[in-house]
Amino acid sequence: MADEKTIGLERFEMARGQSFRHHVHGEHQLAWASTGVVTVDIQDRCWVLPPHLALWIPGGVRHATAALRESVLQGVYLDPVSCPLAWPRPTVLAVSPLARHLIGYLAGELAPGVRTHAEAVLLEVLRPADGAVFELPLPADPRAREAAALLLEDPADQRGLAELAYAVGSSARTLLRLFLADTGLTFTQWRTHARLQAALAHLAEGEPVGRVAERVGYATPSAFVAAFRRVTGCTPAAYFARSRERADRAA
Structure with missing residues (x-):
């Protein structure tokens, strides 16, 4: 991740049934399918994530991800040192139209000052999503x-x-x-x-x-x-x- 970035992004085009086996990384991650539907398996819980939902995965938490349909998984990685968000547990977040737009915007080449502003706005609009049937023990x-x-x-x-x-x-x-x-x-x-x-x-x-x-x-x-x-x-x-x-x- 470049020095001026708080947020790094990776895009994964996944076929139906394709998965990333259990792994751990140091950054916090937002797992979000911009198209399709993905599941995230963490210890004794499983989440199903359509495009209006994402899962906050704290750094150091072992997890696996799979595509239930042909999907595009957006990995949004956040530096724990500089990121103001710090939910201690996996947390389902609502992906608003603005958040969706900002993630796409940050995937492009931006001047450092513009990127810093866009990252700050994205972090401000990320909110936990209320509701049932998000996770399955x-x-x-x-x-x-x-x-x-x-x-x-x-x-x-x-x-x-x-x-x-x-x-x-x-x-x-x-x-x-x-x-x-x-x-x-x-x-x-x-x-x-x-x-x-x-x-x-x-x-x-x-x-x-x-x-x-x-x-x-x-x-x-x-x-x-x-x-x-x-x-x-x-x-x-x-x-x-x-x-x-x-x-x-x-x-």
Whole structure:
């Protein structure tokens, strides 16, 4: 990173399923997909990030990133010494239209004074995003983690607890206990949250609710909308409208 820069940027064009395995770097990072949808896995949590959301990753935190769709991942790297932002934990941020524009602007060649001003404005407009279904707790036990991976890979998987337990070499009772102990959610609750996480990626790309419901394992759109409302307190349309309103206000 050049001496005059507080913020460095890298652009990664990622194919569906492409990933960066767990790694650590000293800078704080803002992981943001300008197009597509990416996931970030940190220890016992997983985040799904459509383009109106980014994840603040503190320096020194081990993480992995993957593309759920063909995506452009923007890595925004911030010098911990000179950066005034210092959220101590991974934090979801709203990406306002102004923030989006500034990130693109900073990717170009700028005079030092102009860059300094643009960086300062970007840091001022970055704000945590409120809302539900941003992060998903992951179980630590290898058997439960394997079952979780099966459901994350195919949210529409209709196998019940007993069938999944058999697939990972466990019993239904043990798997039920592990999910509750490791994630704080029952297996059924965790599966619902996983499905809604997956749904966010499709909804962010403008897919119809009926198609999204089918993709993530719901028999009817109404059943999907009811589950979404139970967890987030609103319908999918209202959820995205609210998220974008917050991002716009941050501008």
